[in-house]
Structures are given as structure tokens and as C-alpha cells.
Amino acid sequence: MNRAQVVDENFTEFVRDRGAEQANTPRLGEGDPIVPDSSATCRDIIEMFESQIVARHQDIAARQMRARQEGFYTISSAGHEGNAALGRVTRHTDMAFLHYRSGAFMAERARKQPQIDSIRDTMLSIAASKEDPIAGGRHKVWGSVELCVPPQTSTIASHLPKAVGAAVAIVKAGRFARPSQPPSDSIVICSFGDASVNHATAQTAFNAALHAAYQRLPVPILWVCEDNGIGISVETPSGWIEENYSQRFGLKYFAGNGLDLVDAYRATVEAVDDCRKRRRPVFLHLKMVRLLGHAGSDAETEYRSWKQIHAAEAKDPLLSTARLVIESGAMTADEVLDLYEDVRRRVRQDVNDAVSTEKLTAAAEIIKPLAPLSPDKVQAEAGRSPPHDERVRVFGGLEELPERAAPRHMAVLLNHALCDLLIQYPEALVFGEDVAKKGGVYHVTTGLTEKFGAGRVFNTILDETSILGLAIGAGHMGMLPIPEIQYLAYYHNAQDQIRGEACSLQFFSNDQFRNPMVIRIAGWAYQKGFGGHFHNDNSITALRDVPGLIIATPSRGDDAVKMLRTCLAMARIDGRVIAFIEPIARYMTKDLYVPKDQEWSFAYPAPGQTIRFGEAAVYHEDAGDVTILTFANGTYMSLRAARTLQRKNGIAARVVDLRWLNPLNEEIIVKEALATGRVLVVDEGRRTGGISEAILALLYEKCGRDVRAARLTADDTYIPLGPAADCVLPTEDDIVDHTIKLVREK
Numbered sequence: 027m028n029r030a031q032v033v034d035e036n037f038t039e040f041v042r043d044r045g046a047e048q049a050n051t052p053r054l055g056e057g058d059p060i061v062p063d064s065s066a067t068c069r070d071i072i073e074m075f076e077s078q079i080v081a082r083h084q085d086i087a088a089r090q091m092r093a094r095q096e097g098f099y100t101i102s103s104a105g106h107e108g109n110a111a112l113g114r115v116t117r118h119t120d121m122a123f124l125h126y127r128s129g130a131f132m133a134e135r136a137r138k139q140p141q142i143d144s145i146r147d148t149m150l151s152i153a154a155s156k157e158d159p160i161a162g163g164r165h166k167v168w169g170s171v172e173l174c175v176p177p178q179t180s181t182i183a184s185h186l187p188k189a190v191g192a193a194v195a196i197v198k199a200g201r202f203a204r205p206s207q208p209p210s211d212s213i214v215i216c217s218f219g220d221a222s223v224n225h226a227t228a229q230t231a232f233n234a235a236l237h238a239a240y241q242r243l244p245v246p247i248l249w250v251c252e253d254n255g256i257g258i259s260v261e262t263p264s265g266w267i268e269e270n271y272s273q274r275f276g277l278k279y280f281a282g283n284g285l286d287l288v289d290a291y292r293a294t295v296e297a298v299d300d301c302r303k304r305r306r307p308v309f310l311h312l313k314m315v316r317l318l319g320h321a322g323s324d325a326e327t328e329y330r331s332w333k334q335i336h337a338a339e340a341k342d343p344l345l346s347t348a349r350l351v352i353e354s355g356a357m358t359a360d361e362v363l364d365l366y367e368d369v370r371r372r373v374r375q376d377v378n379d380a381v382s383t384e385k386l387t388a389a390a391e392i393i394k395p396l397a398p399l400s401p402d403k404v405q406a407e408a409g410r411s412p413p414h415d416e417r418v419r420v421f422g423g424l425e426e427l428p429e430r431a432a433p434r435h436m437a438v439l440l441n442h443a444l445c446d447l448l449i450q451y452p453e454a455l456v457f458g459e460d461v462a463k464k465g466g467v468y469h470v471t472t473g474l475t476e477k478f479g480a481g482r483v484f485n486t487i488l489d490e491t492s493i494l495g496l497a498i499g500a501g502h503m504g505m506l507p508i509p510e511i512q513y514l515a516y517y518h519n520a521q522d523q524i525r526g527e528a529c530s531l532q533f534f535s536n537d538q539f540r541n542p543m544v545i546r547i548a549g550w551a552y553q554k555g556f557g558g559h560f561h562n563d564n565s566i567t568a569l570r571d572v573p574g575l576i577i578a579t580p581s582r583g584d585d586a587v588k589m590l591r592t593c594l595a596m597a598r599i600d601g602r603v604i605a606f607i608e609p610i611a612r613y614m615t616k617d618l619y620v621p622k623d624q625e626w627s628f629a630y631p632a633p634g635q636t637i638r639f640g641e642a643a644v645y646h647e648d649a650g651d652v653t654i655l656t657f658a659n660g661t662y663m664s665l666r667a668a669r670t671l672q673r674k675n676g677i678a679a680r681v682v683d684l685r686w687l688n689p690l691n692e693e694i695i696v697k698e699a700l701a702t703g704r705v706l707v708v709d710e711g712r713r714t715g716g717i718s719e720a721i722l723a724l725l726y727e728k729c730g731r732d733v734r735a736a737r738l739t740a741d742d743t744y745i746p747l748g749p750a751a752d753c754v755l756p757t758e759d760d761i762v763d764h765t766i767k768l769v770r771e772k
Contacts, residue, residue, distance in 0.1 A: 075347045082104060189499065199500075437613040466510065514563040549610065551751060564755070567714075576639075581660075
């Protein structure tokens, strides 16, 4: 049976029955308490009731639209309409990261911005219309710039870490005057279902928030657990949420009945007030019920009996609110039915309008907000110099400016670059494991905390999900985060924060929300005396798979400085998310060909010097025998191999350092390949999933038989410890041998 129709009919029948019983109930005024001792007035309840009804009719309409192939989303809010109380009590400037059953919340919050038509916006979103004001037809999401609700898709706890990040960043962002800066007493709201609390990502977020609060750092986050007792088909054990969160150290717990709007309002008022005043994490536990199954495609009878389904429908929160307003005298039964049918009419009208609107029909149009790029603006920003007097002060004098010093290795040059960038961008933050007093495992951040304070350069807990969540949240608050992931392998612990959250934001918000960041990752292989697969990881497959993510990797110190400036500019101008992979093995390298030649030590590029996004470096550009396309450690090894090839074999090899691995600069790759007609791709990544696959495919498509191409890669294996690593990674000798073979083949 159509349970949406049943629930709909149950409501009208219930209200008619109450009308027959409502004889001489005295009427209450708008400002009267809905019940004695409640802070909720009749007006509060009636307006929240309307928001509940709006959510319900939207859900019913969504099922009908799907049946007609006019709508494309059927996860409903039915049974969770008690979250209207949360929409009413919180401010529209309190950023909200929402559970997908938040229709009543959105309808109620929209009252705070009268220009917003929440019904129309929702139906446009369900219809995947280009006119959808948040996602532009890319997905059905709850989101609104005016209501401070960043869009979420099918959230299963992945939004919790960034909510913590936003809460932590409120105070940091308050130090910088910005037009969109939220009030200093703002809080962050994060709602989720009871099943989601079991997810590792949720546990990470709870731990990070409480760890910070334990140190008396402000973390004004309101967790809202909307507990309907079931996750798709798996029941949550009775009492599980209460037992785990009511006595948790450092977490203030409030409970309310989300099926009783008066009690939900009471609990929400108490929780919000506590969070706003104490600036500490608060857990609001609202009991809900799930109606209409998990989604429209859910065959609920496969795992629930009819008795259970009917029992759930009997707990419908709209029935509870209808009883409340009728029995209290706030509304008559006829007024309730009139309101219910009026909302139905409004929803139907907006459905009719929404389904007739234009849809997205072209790939370029769909992709447009995913990866914005303003080359000229970025270049101008990257070339902008930090204030000279401030540089002199921070570096300790005119003669101490790094561009006046002798050439140095990459780790030192990166340290100076970060110092300059922290001067240039007061909103920039550097954080990660061990980055403060220790200065990072490889001393790249040495001295930055002393120069800029622990508020801007600070240690985090040992958890990459929390680090990246903090970066996303800080970006939402107008900061420019530079998180550090200590090793490339560690990124995989938290990759969904980038794939599912950070890089999807501009896409699902039509570029209205941004969370810019530059993620510094110590990566690649070839470390000596330390390593193994966890510290010598050479796989970037998971990074390459993320739509919109820029991957940059320098091979030498001066390039690292210039590229980092460009990356920060792209983050600031276009909101981009960038993975900046620094080759660990080159951090301390000073020499290139022979000991003490200092040919891999470089002068610090003065402010204003940059490398444009996508720009490659071509070494020995007059060489005509073969082109070696490579990056990072491959550049260093290929230059050494090229010298051997020239001296011992008479082969002239040009070496191209690609620098930017995603997106690839296809034009330069094709140009340099055609210049010699022979290409060796030296990819220190694995044979499967490495960048060489994309390059060879490109050469085949664009050059055909005009270019003979081969590749040298690492084997598809984890990297062993010690000298054994050379057995599975490309070496200089391998480059020489593969190049000779390629050149001599007929």
C-alpha cells in the first residue's frame, strides 16, 4: 500500500475526530503559553506546526513526483518534523550542518529570512531544476547561503568533523573583520541519526570536540541526535544513545521528545542556551520516529512487521501537534484542516512550476562550479608581496630576509615560504601533528609558532580526519587553512573528508559555498634510513580520483616556494582545494651530481616570483633524442640519468618536470613529446593507478604513431624497508636502461 497516502489520510481523519470532541474549549491568544509553564507561545507552536506540515506535504509530493518520473529524491523527513523546534530556537546566522531529514528545520528557519520561499526551493531541488537556488539541479540537498546551511548530500557522519572545525574556527575567525563574519556568540549545529553515531567518523568528531573542550578551548557545537531507533533496517538497541552520551565526560546532555513539540522546544531552548553561553559541546538527544521507510525505494515490510509499521504511524508527530493545538484552544480542528490543505495547495502549485523548469543538459554546465579557475586573478594574487616592514620585523632585520641568504635546501625554503604566507594572509592557519614547537617531523615548520603564536600555528590531535575536518570548517569561517598531513599514507585514513566533503562543496552549492585549503603532505618514497610502506608511500591514486582536487608536487626548493604561493592564491581567489605533495627524500638534498656541488640548493625566490598553475619545467630543451616526462623525485633522478646518457651513450635527453599532476597540462605534454618523438614516462607511483596511465593514454589519443612512448614505474606493491626498496622503485640505472632501449628500438 502507499504508506504516504495512508499517513496523509490518517492525519485528516484524526483531526476531524478531534473536531467532533472540541466543544467549548476556550481560545488562547497568540502570546499565551501553549500549556502552563511552557516558554512556547501559541504563535511559536502554530508556526512550527505549519513548518511540520510543509515538510510532510513535501515528502508526499516527492513520492508522487517520483511515480511520474518528475522527481528524483524520496528520502523523507516524515517522523522527524520535531526538528522544527531547532529551526525556530537557533539563529539563521548559526551555521547548520544538517541530517537529510531536516525539512521542517529548513521551513522554520526560512521564516527568519522572509525573502526565501522554502517550499519552492525544495521542490525545485527535488525536480533537479536548474533554478534550484542552492545546487542548481546537481542534487537534492538542504542548503542555503542566506540561512547559513552548507549543502550536504547523504550524510552518514562525514559532516561531523567539519562541524567541529567550524565551531573551533568561530573564535579564530572573529579576530579578522569580515563582512560575512558570524556574531561572536554564534554556535554551530550538527544533526545526525542515531545509527550514524556508530560510524568511526562520528567518533572522531566527538573525540576532537571534547579533547579541545577539555583544554578549555571554545567549541560551541550543538550535536543533535535525531533518534528514530533504526538505521535503514538495523535497529538501534534501546537505551544505547542515552547510556553512551548522557554521562560522557565534558559533554552536556539534554533529552527531549521530538514527537511532542512542546517538549522538543523546551529541550532545544535549554541546549542552545547552554551551548551559546558556555561555548562548550552540547548533545541534544531528540526521540523521533521514522515514517514512510528509509526512502521511497525501501521495502520496509522485508524487515518490519505490519504491527511495527502501524505502531510507528500511530506516533506521527503531526498527530501529536494537532492534538496539542486543538485541545489547548490555540486552533480549531477546522483551522488545522484549512492550514493542512492550504499547504498542500501551495506545495502542489510549486511542484507544477518546478517540473516545468529547465534541467541541466550539458556536461560543461554541470561541471562548471566544480573547479573554478581565474588564471589572471590568481597570478596577480600569487605575485602580490607581503608588507615589507612586517617581513623585516618577523624575519629579524633587513639583512635576515631569506632572499639575501645563501642557497638552501627545500625544507628551509619551504619554512621561509610559510613564514611569508602567514605574513601575507592574516587569516592563514598552519596546523597538524607536531607542527608547533617541534617544527614538524622534518622541521619544515620550525619557529613558526614562536613568530605567529599558537593561535595560528598549532598542533592537533593525532587524527587525520580531525585535521582535515578542522580545515574544512575553518574555510567555512573565512580562514585560509594550511593543514599538514605528516605522511602521504596517512591521507588515506581520512580521504573522504576531501573526496566526499571538501571538494564536493562548490559543486553541490553551485560555487556559493567554499572551503579553501592547501594540504601540505610529506610524500613519495626514497627516504634513506627510515621508511617502509607507511612512510614511503608512493600512491596518489586516491587523490587523482577526487573531482576538482588540484595536485601539485615540486621537485626542488625554489619551485616549492613559487608553487606554494600560487596554491595559496588559488585557494583564496577561487576557493580551491589543493594537495601539495612535498617529496620527503628531497627535503634535505643539497647536491645533484656529486657531493658538495650544491646544485640542488637554491636561493629563496623573492616575493612576487611564482610558477603559474600548470607550468612545467623543461631541462635540456635543445636535446632531441628523447623526452623524459616526470615529477618530484623522478626529476632529480632523471637529470642525473640524463647526464650519464649524454656522457656514456651520446643520447641527448630533455627532462620535463610536470610539477602539476592534476589536472595535467596536456598541451605541454604533447608539445614536448612531439619535439623528440620518443617519450619515457618516469613515474615513481605504482604501475596501476599511477600518473603514467593518464599520460600514455593522452599520447596515444593526441600523437598516435608520431610518438613512441614507454613508461618506467614502481611495482604494484607496498614499499619494503631499507635497500630492498630499490627493487620495486624506479632507479637512475633503470632510467638509463629504459631510455637506451627506447632510443635504439626501430
